[in-house]
Amino acid sequence: MFGTFKLWEWQARGDAMPGVSGEIGGFAYTPFRRDQSPFEKKYPTPEQVAEDLDILSKYTRRIRTYGVTDVPSIYPLAEEKGFTVTMGLWVSADKELSEREISEGLALLKRHKNIERIVVGNEALLRKEMTVAEMASYLDRVRADIRRQFRKGQRPPVSTAEPWHVWLANPELVDHVDYLMVHLLPYHEGISSARALEYAFSRYEELRQRFPKKPIVIGEIGWPTKGEVMPNLMGGDEYARATLEDAVRFVRGFLADPRSAFLDYFIMEAFDQPWKVAVEGWAGSYWGMFDADRQLKYSLDGLIVSDVRWQEKARLAVAVAAVPMFLIAFALGSWNVLGRLWLMGLVQLSAAVLVVGVYLPKDYYLSRGDLVGLVFLIFATLMTIAVLLSHGFEFGEVLFKRQWRRRFTPREPLPPEQQPFVSIHLACYNEPPEMVIATIDSLARLDYANFEVIVVDNNTTDEALWKPVEAHCATLGPRFRFFHLPKWPGFKAGALNFALKQTDPRAEIIGVVDADYVVEPDWLARLVPHFLDSPQVAVVQAPQAHRDFEHSFFQRMCNWEFEGFFRIGMHHRNERNALIQHGTMTLIRRRALEEVGGWSEWCICEDTELGLRLIELGYETRYVDHIFGRGLTPSDFAAIKSQRFRWAFGAMQILKAHLPKLLGLRPSKLNFAQRYHFLTGWFAWFGDALHLVFALASIYWTLGMIHFPKTFALPVASLAMPVLGFMAFKTALGPVLYRRTMHTRWSDILGASILSVGLAHTIARGVFAGLFQKKGTFVRTPKGWRAKGTFAFFGPIREELGLLATILLGAGVLIAKRGLLDLEVKLWVSILMLQAIPYLAAVLCQIIAYLPDNAPPEEQAEKPSAPSTGETPVGISGTMAH
CATH class of the missing domain: 3.20.20.80 (Glycosidases)
Structure with missing residues (x-):
């Protein structure tokens, strides 16, 4: 103090x-x-x-x-x-x-x-x-x-x-x-x-x-x-x-x-x-x-004091930060001293910045227009602080925690006579048959005695896509069953619920694999023993991973952008049994799955929603950070944008449906730590949504400053400066964590960062769509094709291009009219430039994805293939720069 x-x-x-x-x-x-x-x-x-x-x-x-x-x-x-x-x-x-x-x-x-x-x-x-x-x-x-x-x-x-x-x-x-x-x-x-x-x-x-x-x-x-x-x-x-x-x-x-x-x-x-x-x-x-x-x-004499209210501000900042700093000092005993000091310092810094914002109406004479701008800036500061502290907590736990309390590893295989029966469900829709067959063949090689595979192809109209898969399953014996559902509701969740009804009565565990995954033979043998530890173990999750991405810089960007969540965020959440379940490489206790009513067909991210329902009932989920299967990366920037939009939309569906329980307004067995993770896990995506709001507000404010300078005053440095500092500080956390937790090149870390930032606008649109729409449409994630046509390059980034051009034009006109002598002008232009970064990153991602070495092998050989479905977690924390 x-x-x-x-x-x-x-x-x-x-x-x-x-x-x-x-x-x-x-x-x-x-x-x-x-x-x-x-x-x-x-x-x-x-x-x-x-x-x-x-x-x-x-x-x-x-x-x-x-x-x-x-x-x-x-x-x-x-x-x-x-x-x-x-x-x-x-x-x-x-x-x-x-x-x-x-x-x-x-x-x-x-x-x-x-x-x-x-x-x-x-x-x-x-x-x-x-x-x-x-x-x-x-x-x-x-x-x-x-x-x-x-x-x-x-x-x-x-x-x-x-x-x-x-x-x-x-x-x-x-x-x-x-x-x-x-x-x-x-x-x-x-x-x-x-x-x-x-x-x-x-x-x-x-x-x-x-x-x-x-x-x-x-x-x-x-x-x-x-x-x-x-x-x-x-x-x-x-x-x-x-x-x-x-x-x-x-x-x-x-x-x-x-x-x-x-x-x-x-x-x-x-x-x-x-x-x-x-x-x-x-x-x-x-x-x-x-x-x-x-x-x-x-x-008129003595030392100049630039802020005559500094003492009352200091007292208020200390008072605001006192309780959380006390809790950090004594509740995080598993962290070393440096880690606790790190988080306490972030809390105190956040309190100081908040106090500066609260005092601005005293320190400055603000017009009504200024007050509107101040409300937006303080709201932006609060959101930035929330994201910063949640990332700071994650950062501190990964770097300063002495050891993980809940660290699960692959187990030794059980003898065949002790192995529980597993039913593996594979849902597909309009998938390239050769890709699905590769996944089925990897399942046929599983080193496990008691399992079955149910393949459900739903809503595919082209027989050339599902008939070869059906024929191939017929050659693999009775443990492989294929079903084609010409018209079936509920997207992937509907297909998985159908598979659950067809499941062998002996099955105690349900496994789910995406149609593009090649699975290691020891997947079941090394993970199923976790279910024998306790009847409360409902989910055992292995990480998603990718294959065949090394030849393409864009697909390396996709791979390493994913990796951050599985190497960092999943460990962080697993520590408090707040796992994000994702729809591939996951094992679920059948009794628990049926107890909660199966997969939710109203949600386009049914995997994460299922995991949350199980945790709300007090079940245990486990994360084993060992790669047992690898899938394909999205084929281009449009594909990964489609995927991330779906995740953001589904995340908002989940949040709306479960918010009463997350806030403790309805009964559940969620503890405080689990509520914290499932609420703050979406902070980063809300930050992206707010970025879009503030980008539009900044454009409007810039136009006001250009045409009505006395009505639209410039922001004050005392608030703009900390906001800029927080943004820069938060952005730096991701690369530092990547470098400390994963063995990869700085070029890949940079690529992952660019992709993560470039997806911000898509996530923002997904968040707003999920908040204000009741139903979503399941959109496939293409893994092996690219749009064609003269203007195909501009299609996926037309909104980002428009916003980028508008922000840069506004900054240029403001500089031309006001110059760059004034610190306030410099700060506002800096804010505009920060607002432009996600849109610039999106354009850069599209350029990289269109480079010749980024074309998928099928396209390079002029063999177009159909898109693939990919399910991955929503509510991601710990990824690059979100």
Whole structure:
């Protein structure tokens, strides 16, 4: 905890700069608070004005105002508290308001002796709200009224307030004023804070020499603490940044300069004015020495503190993280100390980032549009944190756990007379007969005495595909039975339920193999003995694996992208009996399968759904990480996209159906750890779905920033920076785990990462389809064909191409309009580039899949074959970069 406070203190500490002492010449003062605005007719109360003046009295006894009709209580209160006032009259294109301001201002002048000057209008010429002649008319009128009503020695001088260059450009205006009120704000001209002070003095001197007979009052001089980067108006490489450090450097420098003691000036300004963002842009809200809540942003001496709220933020972050850190320290006793410190550090970092997001409405003045964007960013942060912590937990368990408590290995074979009877079910649909026959032949070679094989071909209309399989089964003897179902409901689950009804009464165990798998002879002999350990063992699962992928870089990408789950995620889940069952190389206790009602035909991922139902009843599932069979990889990118869409769709079907039990709202035997795995196992895919939402939102926001920059402000660095860091950190976990747990080349790790990221859009579509559709369609995963045609290449990635082009175009236009000087622009462009990565990866996957060496052997020989069905787990955690 002490270390956490020190880190907060370190990040809040700024540079040491020379301090100043003594009274300030004056403040430009506008009294509106955070939730008040003249546009919304929400005005400060007299009590709030009195509080402001009490605060300012510690620094000065002079203020400069901008109007009289909005908050007239300023003037009697200022007189009561001993302030002299340079009174502003707001004149503009609104003639009715201008008349009212002049009338009420002259009335106040009669009642209050502390009004030392009059300022008619503020930057009205700069805003082009009136001509020089019109302004001169107002000035002459006010001066004339004052001459009529006041004796010569009591007449307050009159002027208008404009930047230095407006006075130089309109010298005729000087004849209508008693003094010059000038605004010297080098920030607006893109002058760096290092050079700004001398620049301001030089402009002042230029005015003094041009108009030597007129007194000069500096009506505004200061620097904003937040805002956009301002490019130099002269077109040079110089630019001005709006930061706390720059503001302190300029204001302290001005006050400490010996020349300032001889000047009449007002620091711009006393208090931040959030409402100004609508008329002045982002920086307009942050010119105050105090924030809108009347908290001092920076002192005039001592060390600069960049975040005055760092202590309360640190306390809140520690409090939020305390309980989970305590549980990690004492509940993960099987981890070594380094692993526990690793996860505790992630929790504390996540809490700190969350606190930063929660405090943003205090640290920044956000418009309604900004608040909408902030909600999205905080939601993105929460999801990123959830995914990061779940991956961090998996990462820590794999790398720092002393040993697995539930690590199952192949057993020694049982004598034939003790071997339980096994019924192996193989469902196929429109499969190449030679591929299915290869699978059947591998089953015929099983080194096991008591088994049968039931092959069910459902809904295949082409006899050339299923007849050869039927004929081949007939040659293998009575233990191989073939069934052809011309029209059968329920997809693969329907075929497996049919096979269950045909199963030999002696069968105690059901085995399921996909139609493209070549199985090792010792599969049953080495795994069936696990069922004899306990009647509660319902599932014994071996990993999926691939063959014939080495010749093709794309198929190596597919293979190694799968491998992450079986080498990492399955061990992680197996440790708490929360296994993801997948539909091949799986063995199921028949009694348990029949107890839960067989395979669910409503779900297109019936394998995972079955495993969850068994675990909900308290059954045990086991994972034996030994390859006993190998199948074929998807043939191209379109094929694996089809497969992953099905998994994501099925995962959402499962989640919707089982959510009450997962949340403990309905009775089940799920424990906390199992609920955790089956809920967080889908976090990564929800992250992909949210990525699509945020990509679309980012495009919309970028368009808003381009066309309506004052309504759509840029995101703040304090939240965008951690989000970017979390994304990068999370992305790095996958390759590190791969390198530590699997013996493969970095090129294969890179390929797996690209494929995993490139599938994000497809997963997102599958998630949304599964959430909002009731029924899914079982789509086959092609293993040996490729689409043909001139535009076939673009078909599978047309959506990704469109999103990629839109994001890149938006980033390019934003850079062209705003430049890359501003940190906030850089961060937003960085976010856009991160949003584009999955779509770029998808295009890259399609390119790689189309390279000549990636064509399947059948295609290279111009022997097209039909697609194959492949079932694999859903709810995968531990795969690359999901």
